[in-house]
Amino acid sequence: MDVEEQITNVFWADARMLIDYEYFGDVVSLNTTYCTNRAHRPLAIFSGFNHHIGAVIFGAALLYDEIESSFEWLFKTFLEAHKQKKTLTIFTDQDQAMKKPLQEVMPEIFHGLCTWNLMQNGIKHLGNLMKDGSHFLTNFKRCMYGIDDETQFEEAWSVLLAQYNVHENTWFQSTYNIKEK
Template structure:
């Protein structure tokens, strides 16, 4: 877990929804994405309770175990004690809220609005996921409150006050790897359930938990081995950029980029201002509302888009790919190839994991 966090601990999910014994002691799981976008566990702890003091101890101990290396972003549920502790221990990192838990809380507090064919959940999800612009979000939120006459709802008021932690137009400012939920992977949930027998004592629990980690490690190494044996299928074999990245990215990540690459066929230039030193384009997308502004420097090939997909996930968007195509840029510049998504990083990680494993066997 220490090695995994060293390589992949830039974005972390903290899930505290597990309980392990009759006293309902919460099990906290720190997890994230590896270079295959697979779920990987960074740490786990049993808490006595869910107070600010306990969460403060949890965060401090986690950092101590990982040599004070802090993530850039952490996702949690909507627990106020946890949020307070996180702000005290790691005030500089971005704190995002799990959208799944947020939606469940919304149903709990506003369940009467979801009955009889109501579109409330759809409208609420649109505010959460479907709006990129902050002004448009504020307008949609006002319409939502008016349409359902919920101006005085205290849960909505408190949720709106922390909108920077969950609304897409605000979270796009943070590096998230595309993570939105603490329920990072169904595989982690199913794995953990194996050792969740409430009759187990602490020693038995962690023995079972260690076996879960060993099984998960085996599957990770198998995925790494299989990724080395073949290159992913190209949807456009004549593309120099796709050929380039199929050999650099891990297969899962390459397929995500390839989806964006294919989407650029459905984009078009609505407006352009090709005045040195910075060219500017307004890009539209067929069958999709909205427009995106792309800036391009022809001398450095630096590019940026208002959707901020690269800043969030480390992968370029279809709008940027469209402008590269217009400017006849056929190979992706190195500064837009994030190391954490590459096969090269996988080789390094794989080598260290096996060296560590072999050393334990010898000892």
């Protein structure tokens, strides 16, 4: 509750979510959406896949805001609900406010970035390069999904830099800097 006695953060996980996490919680995706409800509060959903490749929900929260203290509360509450069992891998968007709390609460897990969010951000920041018959999006996707070898990735990324003249694009450079995620 906040100073005005209003609910700030709410987390829920029912029995099915707890069981699903126990069996299928090795890889988790955390997605936060916002401004889609009347209160304009972020909705955080922890999800994954079961053995039939069906989507399962491991927990959900309605947050007051998307600041570090809210994410710290969220991660601690998630672990408390799931008997301190930590996932092996979590995929998130590029929200910087969750980076530090995730490292503090679950430092040993792998934190990857959701490729769907990266693609959406790429379209938002580099959409001007994706028109008039351009192959930028195809080449960008190839870097993200089609290359497993580090040397080949570096070569393909360099070609993108040169071919589309994005040396000075800050989003493109920051994305390169977090390529390990």
